[in-house]
Structure formats: structure tokens, C-alpha cells
Amino acid sequence: MTPKFKAQAGTFESSDIMILIEPVQPDTGRQVDISSTVILQFEADITKTIIQVLDELEIKDVHLIAKDKGALNQTIRARVETAIKRSLGIQKGTL
Amino acid sequence: MKNAIGVEIPEYIEGLGKLEPFQGVWKSIIEDEVPVTNISRTLKAKKPHTSKLCDTLEDAIKKCNPFDGMTVTFHHHLRGGDHVLMATIKILDQLGIKDITLASSSLTSAHDGLVPYVEKGMITKIFTSGIRGQLGEIISKGKLKYPAIIHSHGGRVRDFLTGRIKPDLSVLAAAAADEEGNATGAHGPSAFGSMGYADIDARYSKNVIIVTDNLVEYPCVPCTIRQHFIDFVVKVDSIGDATKIASGTTRITKSPMDLRIAKIAASVIEHSGLFKNGMSFQVGAGGASLAVAKFLREDMKRKDIKGSFMIGGVTSYGVDMLNEGLFHSIFDVQSFDAAVSTSVLNNPNHIEITGDQYANANNCGSMTNKLDVVVLGALEVDVDFNVNVITGASGEIRGASGGHSDTASGASLTVIVCPSFRGRLPIVQDRVHTVVTPGESVDAIVTERGVCVNPSKPNLAAALKKAGVKVVDIRDLKKEVEEMTGLPAEKKLGDKIVALVEYRDGTIIDVIYNVENLS
Amino acid sequence: MAKKKRRSMLYIPGNNPAMIQQAGVYGCDAVLLDLEDAVALNQKDAARILVRNMLQTVNFYDTEVCVRVNNMHTPFGLSDLEEIVPLQPDNIRFPKTETVEDVKEFMKEVRRIESEHDIEEPSMTIHVMIETAKGVANVYDIAAADPRIDAITIGGQDLTADMGIIKTPDGVGIDYARKRIVMAGKAYNLDVLDTVFADVNDEEGLREETEYIKKIGFAGKALINPRQVDVVHEVFNPTENEVRKSYRVYSEYIKNKKAGIGVFAIDGKMVDAPVVQRAITVLEYANIDLKEIEKSVG
Numbered sequence: 006m007t008p009k010f011k012a013q014a015g016t017f018e019s020s021d022i023m024i025l026i027e028p029v030q031p032d033t034g035r036q037v038d039i040s041s042t043v044i045l046q047f048e049a050d051i052t053k054t055i056i057q058v059l060d061e062l063e064i065k066d067v068h069l070i071a072k073d074k075g076a077l078n079q080t081i082r083a084r085v086e087t088a089i090k091r092s093l094g095i096q097k098g099t100l
Numbered sequence: 101m102k103n104a105i106g107v108e109i110p111e112y113i114e115g116l117g118k119l120e121p122f123q124g125v126w127k128s129i130i131e132d133e134v135p136v137t138n139i140s141r142t143l144k145a146k147k148p149h150t151s152k153l154c155d156t157l158e159d160a161i162k163k164c165n166p167f168d169g170m171t172v173t174f175h176h177h178l179r180g181g182d183h184v185l186m187a188t189i190k191i192l193d194q195l196g197i198k199d200i201t202l203a204s205s206s207l208t209s210a211h212d213g214l215v216p217y218v219e220k221g222m223i224t225k226i227f228t229s230g231i232r233g234q235l236g237e238i239i240s241k242g243k244l245k246y247p248a249i250i251h252s253h254g255g256r257v258r259d260f261l262t263g264r265i266k267p268d269l270s271v272l273a274a275a276a277a278d279e280e281g282n283a284t285g286a287h288g289p290s291a292f293g294s295m296g297y298a299d300i301d302a303r304y305s306k307n308v309i310i311v312t313d314n315l316v317e318y319p320c321v322p323c324t325i326r327q328h329f330i331d332f333v334v335k336v337d338s339i340g341d342a343t344k345i346a347s348g349t350t351r352i353t354k355s356p357m358d359l360r361i362a363k364i365a366a367s368v369i370e371h372s373g374l375f376k377n378g379m380s381f382q383v384g385a386g387g388a389s390l391a392v393a394k395f396l397r398e399d400m401k402r403k404d405i406k407g408s409f410m411i412g413g414v415t416s417y418g419v420d421m422l423n424e425g426l427f428h429s430i431f432d433v434q435s436f437d438a439a440v441s442t443s444v445l446n447n448p449n450h451i452e453i454t455g456d457q458y459a460n461a462n463n464c465g466s467m468t469n470k471l472d473v474v475v476l477g478a479l480e481v482d483v484d485f486n487v488n489v490i491t492g493a494s495g496e497i498r499g500a501s502g503g504h505s506d507t508a509s510g511a512s513l514t515v516i517v518c519p520s521f522r523g524r525l526p527i528v529q530d531r532v533h534t535v536v537t538p539g540e541s542v543d544a545i546v547t548e549r550g551v552c553v554n555p556s557k558p559n560l561a562a563a564l565k566k567a568g569v570k571v572v573d574i575r576d577l578k579k580e581v582e583e584m585t586g587l588p589a590e591k592k593l594g595d596k597i598v599a600l601v602e603y604r605d606g607t608i609i610d611v612i613y614n615v616e617n618l619s
Numbered sequence: 620m621a622k623k624k625r626r627s628m629l630y631i632p633g634n635n636p637a638m639i640q641q642a643g644v645y646g647c648d649a650v651l652l653d654l655e656d657a658v659a660l661n662q663k664d665a666a667r668i669l670v671r672n673m674l675q676t677v678n679f680y681d682t683e684v685c686v687r688v689n690n691m692h693t694p695f696g697l698s699d700l701e702e703i704v705p706l707q708p709d710n711i712r713f714p715k716t717e718t719v720e721d722v723k724e725f726m727k728e729v730r731r732i733e734s735e736h737d738i739e740e741p742s743m744t745i746h747v748m749i750e751t752a753k754g755v756a757n758v759y760d761i762a763a764a765d766p767r768i769d770a771i772t773i774g775g776q777d778l779t780a781d782m783g784i785i786k787t788p789d790g791v792g793i794d795y796a797r798k799r800i801v802m803a804g805k806a807y808n809l810d811v812l813d814t815v816f817a818d819v820n821d822e823e824g825l826r827e828e829t830e831y832i833k834k835i836g837f838a839g840k841a842l843i844n845p846r847q848v849d850v851v852h853e854v855f856n857p858t859e860n861e862v863r864k865s866y867r868v869y870s871e872y873i874k875n876k877k878a879g880i881g882v883f884a885i886d887g888k889m890v891d892a893p894v895v896q897r898a899i900t901v902l903e904y905a906n907i908d909l910k911e912i913e914k915s916v917g
Binding site: 042045046047048050074075076077078 | 494
């Protein structure tokens with residue numbers, strides 16, 4: 006599936022992560038940009054979790070920007086899923 | 101050589117000399133002969149009816165004949181509001197003095213201005229109980245010429261007595277002082293309460309300057325610092341930012357997590373067997389630690405318990421408990437808010453004490469040795485109950501040893517309060533990055549997910565379980581938390597030693613290496 | 620088996636990961652993960668997905684976990700059920716219940732989803748919330764509308780709004796509703812749970828209100844801040860004196876029962892079945908194991 010709209014999910018609160026989705030041209034692949042308060046400790050984990058969700062939702066082409074404040078894995082999973090579903094137009098939420 | 105907790109300690113470090121490895125909490129003090137060189141007081145002389153007053157701090161410093169390689173000392177009672185330390189360093193720099201050893205009882209956010217002086221080598225050694233902010237960052241990156249020494253509050257006094265710190269010049273800020281140098285922190289526009297940590301500097305320094313913004317008529321009462329130790333007195337417009345020195349009253353946290361941890365800690369104390377008339381007590385000034393006092397206060401009222409004394413860093417909350425008759429007295433080495441100053445001044449049962457009386461291991465018994473219960477915080481703890489209060493998640497220096505290891509060594513019950521994780525970083529480790537307080541002197545670690553009791557205290561664990569307190573094995577807690585947070589990546593460390601953690605008996609308990617990346 | 624205590628039920632906003640991941644450690648008897656009023660309309664999807672992920676991974680220890688979904692007459696209610704019911708939290712709290720038909724409609728969906736997910740013996744129970752005058756009027760029928768209902772609760776804020784009155788600290792405007800709901804709950808052996816106390820800083824007000832609702836028959840209270848837990852527990856926990864008395868009543872009861880005596884006296888006061896039942900409730904709230912007493916007697 007391909008994201009159609011710009012979308013975001015999450016907050017800038019502690020233990021949360023803000024995910025922004027930008028649609029890209031088909032076949033441009035995935036670009037994932039992560040900033041985090043725990044980047045030195047958990048960069049690999051955060052990346053892995055985001056990629057897993059993108060795989061599960063079969064998203065091949067996307068620009069995803071993550072601004073993390075120490076979210077646990079299940080929160081990252083939830084926010085990526087929400088942002089992607091919003092960008093697909095499946096669910097309503099804020100831009 | 102390896103010390104008693106398995107840390108490799110260099111035998112010798114250039115500029116600092118020979119190092120002794122940590123052997124155990126009481127081992128060197130009890131079993132070894134009382135140590136080494138003992139420094140005698142400097143002989144001084146002054147004719148009758150001559151003045152100590154100088155027009156400016158610069159004049160006073162010049163009269164002390166500053167020289168390259170000298171040791172300059174300060175107290176940190178002005179905390180984040182201090183202007184005196186930076187003013188002194190600037191003057192010494194303008195006078196072209198180099199290679200300075202800085203020995204301040206602690207360093208705060210007010211001292212980020214030291215960064216350029218460290219970087220250009222004007223300051224080459226630092227002895228202190230705490231380093232924070234940008235100064236901590238550049239020291240962590242290896243910018244200080246010789247490793248910094250992190251001592252405890254008690255250890256600092258000992259370092260003066262053994263000559264490890266040899267003070268050539270001490271510049272001591274006072275909230276009120278007279279022309280002879282009798283001085284106090286208890287009143288004046290910049291009042292900061294107790295002046296306990298400055299006592300050792302005044303007694304042993306070759307040159308002592310009192311700096312005050314409040315020159316009072318002779319004699320200044322109370323006189324915490326006595327005139328016969330003081331060389332010069334300077335009146336300045338301001339010793340610092342009064343709002344950052346001490347403001348208002350300390351409030352109990354509203355953080356539900358801190359309150360929850362505090363509540364559990366209070367129940368640990370209540371069921372420890374020490375919660376009875378005559379109990380002595382110390383808490384920290386922040387977060388969960390201070391909140392323990394709130395619950396203990398309620399429990400004491402409910403069960404009609406009257407305590408003996410409180411010590412340490414004192415907040416208005418402690419003063420309230422004194423005034424309610426819950427404790428007999430407060431022994432105050434350092435006051436944390438403005439309301440405390442009034443109590444120091446007016447309440448005869450609120451007694452100012454020196455760092456020596458508070459926590460020095462090498463005297464005839466400090467007050468920490470009389471402590472029943474102390475509640476302390478932690479940045480990290482480990483499965484051997486060691487506590488880190490000095491280095492952060494990337495291994496950077498960002499905290500204070502303070503009285504942590506002093507009080508833990510003396511108290512019958514040492515309770516550490518901390519969350520099990522902070523912003524995804526697990527707090528329980530296999531080994532803390534830096535050991536400040538050894539697990540040997542820690543009895544219980546209280547987190548929101550249960551209480552870990554040191555296996556050396558099976559009776560405590562049994563009593564808590566019986567009372568319905570959730571006791572968990574620290575390794576199980578570690579596993580549980582890591583399942584939530586994931587395992588953090590290993591820290592990237594260099595091979596340069598940037599700081600040594602000195603235990604209160606003068607031995608080295610841990611070393612801190614430089615870090616390449618700071619988050 | 621001792622009934623689960625529901626002295627304190629803490630609302631946690633469904634879109635707040637920091638609070639949900641710590642929900643099990645605040646010492647309350649239950650947490651109410653809220654997808655309804657605590658979540659902004661444009662974040663309903665985010666909260667639903669977050670709560671679904673959290674339910675699967677967070678350790679709530681022995682805290683009862685209840686999810687408050689949106690009403691079926693909103694665009695969110697059915698989606699909430701689709702995502703939450705398969706995970707079978709301890710209970711689902713259904714807001715703004717007004718009629719038996721509401722319950723039937725809602726339970727039809729719950730059962731459909733459970734059956735679609737092959738959940739043959741669902742453990743999840745239902746809490747119905749009464750938040751309107753119509754709901755209060757129909758509460759006896761609602762309480763009996765489905766065997767899965769095990770608690771009934773009053774929503775004070777919405778009820779006063781529906782009645783067109785202002786909620787006052789003495790709660791006089793909702794007093795009739797409270798008492799009527801208690802009676803309906805008691806009639807069908809349901810836990811009856813009270814509404815929130817909104818002023819987090821007013822500890823004394825909370826204590827007074829809790830003492831009152833305990834007196835008129837509520838089993839517990841909904842909370843909006845962990846700081847309220849201790850006060851509510853203090854009110855609901857029996858005093859040492861009550862525990863001691865109840866201990867004596869229960870041990871005498873066991874002794875007499877063995878001797879075949881049903882009604883007996885302690886200190887000249889008659890002890891019959893209701894007194895024994897009351898003693899059992901007190902001992903259960905004090906976490907005292909009845910079997911231990913039985914053993915020590917016999």
C-alpha cells in the first residue's frame with residue numbers, strides 16, 4: 006500500500022513518539038529519519054520496530070520521520086500504525 | 101591493581117600521585133592504623149587594631165600572593181546562584197595565574213563559566229563532590245589536564261586533614277560578616293542557612309578571604325566562621341543571584357510515580373524495626389526522596405512516634421517536622437531553601453554543624469554514624485546494590501556524590517529510591533557505570549515495581565514480606581524491566597581516565613573514562 | 620472465593636503512553652483505560668490503537684483492567700469493540716447506558732466479536748454507566764439486562780449536565796440517582812461504583828465524599844489521579860477495631876456452627892447471618908484469610 010496523505014500520530018510528551026508520514030513517488034523505497042532522547046542506547050531497536058510495522062502494513066514507499074522521547078516498543082508500534090493508517094486515508098485523525 | 105569491587109585502579113597517576121584501592125566500607129578505617137600525614141594549621145600573625153577590610157576582591161587576592169600551581173577552595177552553599185567562585189577565577193586569570201587546582205565542595209550550573217579556563221589549562225586539577233552541566237561534558241571528553249577527583253562531603257574534610265587538598269587560598273562567601281571575618285549564612289539579603297562545608301576551608305587554608313554583600317557591625321552573630329582564621333574581608337555589591345541561592349519553601353513533588361515510590365519507601369521504613377521513638381533520619385531534598393518525609397510525617401503522627409534528630413541537607417519540610425515536635429532537633433550542614441535560614445537563626449534545636457561533624461570518616465564519630473534511616477536517590481543501581489549518582493546514560497559526568505556514600509555507610513537502614521526505568525533507560529544494571537556508594541552499605545532499593553532487599557539483610561526482607569510489602573529479587577526486576585525497555589546499546593568509552601571516584605576513606609572506588617558521544 | 624475489591628478505579632487517558640505503561644504500579648484496585656471522554660475526538664483512532672498495543676504487552680500485575688469504550692451511538696463505539704473485545708480485558712465499561720435495548724445492542728456486538736475470534740468462554744465482564752436521567756429511570760431493568768454485567772456505575776458529570784443542574788460539592792443533585800443506582804445494583808448482586816471527585820488537590824473533600832458513598836452502599840469510586848488512591852483506600856479499609864470485632868464474630872460463628880448452633884450472642888448482642896456476612900466482608904477487605912481463622916478455631 007502507498008501512503009496518500011501527509012499524516013502524523015503521537016505527541017512530543019515523554020515516553021511518546023511523534024511519527025510524521027510523507028507520501029513519496031512509487032518505487033522510491035523507504036526513508037526513515039529518527040531522532041531520539043535515547044538515540045545512543047536504542048537507535049537500532051527503534052529502527053527495527055518501525056521497519057517491522059511498515060513490513061506488516063506492506064508499506065514499501067514512504068518517508069517516515071520519528072521524533073522519540075523514550076517511547077517503549079508498543080508505543081512506537083501504535084504510533085507508526087496510526088500514522089500510516091491516517092496517511093492511507095483508512096482512519097481519521099489530525100493531519 | 102583491582103579494588104574490592106573488582107575495578108582496575110592505576111597505582112599512580114601523574115599529578116595526583118599514588119592511589120590506594122578501595123578495600124571495603126570500613127576496612128581501611130577500622131583495621132589500618134589511622135593514616136598518613138596530618139596537616140597542622142597555618143601559623144598567622146596580625147597586630148592589634150589593624151584592618152582586614154579590602155576595597156575589592158582583587159585587592160584581597162593580591163594580598164594573598166597568588167602563584168602558579170596554587171590550590172583555591174570554595175564552598176557551594178550558594179548553589180546555582182553563586183557568583184563568587186567565577187569572580188575569583190576571573191581575577192586570578194587576569195593576574196596571569198596558571199595551573200590552578202580548584203577545590204570547591206561542589207560545582208553547580210552556576211559554574212559552566214569554568215569551561216574556557218579548563219580548556220586553556222588555567223585550571224588543571226579539580227577536587228569536588230559534584231560536577232554538572234557543560235563542565236561535566238568537557239571533563240567527560242577529557243579536556244581537564246589531570247583526572248578530576250570526586251570525593252564525598254566527609255571525604256573532602258579528610259582530604260584537607262591528610263594534605264591531599266592543600267588549600268593556599270579560600271574565598272568564602274557569607275550572607276553576613278563583620279570587619280574581622282566573623283561570618284554566617286543565616287541572615288542577610290542573600291541568606292543561605294548553614295555554612296557547614298566552609299568550616300574546614302577556614303581552619304586550614306593558608307589565606308582566607310570572606311566575601312559578603314552584607315557587612316554588619318562588629319561582632320557578627322551568629323559567627324559560624326570565626327575571625328581568628330580569617331585574613332581578609334571584602335564587601336561586594338552581590339555574592340550571587342538570591343533567587344537561585346535559596347528561594348521560598350521546598351514543595352513535595354506532585355509526580356504520581358515519585359509519590360508512589362516514596363509511599364512504598366515509607367512502608368519499608370515503617371516495617372524495618374527502626375520506626376520507633378528516638379529514630380534519627382535523613383532524606384534528600386528532591387523528588388521521591390523528599391516525598392518519603394511526607395508519608396513518614398503522616399505515619400509518625402498516626403502512631404505517635406517522636407524522632408530524635410534529622411541531619412543533612414535541610415529543607416523547610418524538615419523544619420516543619422521539627423516545629424511540629426516530630427523530631428527533637430535538626431543538625432544542619434547545608435540548607436536548601438530560604439525558610440530554613442530563619443530556623444537556623446531562631447531555633448536553638450536547629451543546630452549548624454560542620455562537614456567534619458556531619459560525615460568525616462576519620463574523626464571520633466561523625467553524625468552519619470548515629471543515623472538510623474537515610475533515604476537517597478540514584479541514577480543507576482546494580483544487582484550487587486552498588487549505586488551511581490555521578491554519571492549519566494552515556495557515561496558522562498553529570499551528578500554529585502555529596503553525602504551519599506557517607507550517610508549510607510553510617511545508617512542502620514539505607515534506602516535507595518528510584519524508578520525502575522526513566523524515559524526507556526533501565527535503572528537496574530549488571531554493573532552501574534560508576535560506583536559511588538558500594539552495595540555493601542545499601543540495604544533496600546525501592547522502585548515502583550517492588551522493593552529489592554540486599555541479601556545480606558534477610559531479616560529485613562522477611563519483615564517486609566510479612567507486612568505485605570512487595571519484595572522482588574533484584575535480578576528478576578532487572579529482567580522484567582529489560583523486557584519492557586529492551587537492552588540499551590553498550591556505552592562507547594575511550595581509554596583516558598577523566599575522573600576518579602574517591603571513597604570517603606580516601607581510597608579509589610571507581611574510575612571514569614572519557615566518552616566519545618554524548619546524547 | 621473472595622470478591623475482587625474495587626475500592627479505587629483509576630481513569631487513565633487512552634492516548635497517554637507514559638501513564639498506561641505505569642498503570643499497574645499505582646496501587647489502585649483497577650484501572651480504567653479510557654477511550655471516551657479523556658480522548659479528543661480527532662485522537663480516537665490513536666488511543667484505540669495504543670490501548671490495543673498496551674493491553675497485549677504491559678504487565679498490570681494484579682490490578683483489574685477495564686477499558687471504557689465509546690457509546691455505540693457514536694462513530695467510534697463499534698470500532699472500539701472490534702479492537703478491544705478480542706483482547707478480553709477484565710471488563711469493558713459501557714458509557715451512557717439508558718435502556719435495556721442499549722445493553723442488548725451492545726452485547727450483541729460483543730458476543731458476535733467474541734464468536735468471530737473463537738472466544739468460547741469469555742472472561743470479560745461488563746460495567747454499565749448510568750449518566751442520564753433516562754438511565755436512572757431505567758436502572759432496575761438495565762441491571763438485570765445481561766448476566767455478564769457485574770458492576771454498575773454512575774457518571775456524575777454527565778448526569779448533572781443531563782439534568783441541567785450544577786454539580787455541587789455536597790452532591791445533593793445526584794443524591795437520589797446515587798441511591799437508586801445502589802438499590803438496583805444491590806438487587807442484582809452487582810458492585811456499585813461511584814463517580815469521580817474532580818478536585819485533585821482537595822483531599823478532605825474527597826475523603827468526605829468517599830465516606831458518604833461508602834455509607835450509602837457503594838463498593839468503590841472512580842479516580843482521576845493516582846494521588847487520590849490512598850485516601851479512598853483509607854476510607855474503605857476497615858479500622859483495626861472493626862477487624863478485631865469481625866475476627867471474633869467469625870471465629871465464634873465457626874465454633875458455634877460446629878456445635879450446630881446458628882444464632883448466638885457476643886457480649887449480649889445477637890449474632891445472626893447478616894452480622895456474620897458483614898464480618899466476612901470486613902475481613903476480606905482487610906486481606907485476612909478466612910481459612911486461617913477456620914484452622915485456628917478448629
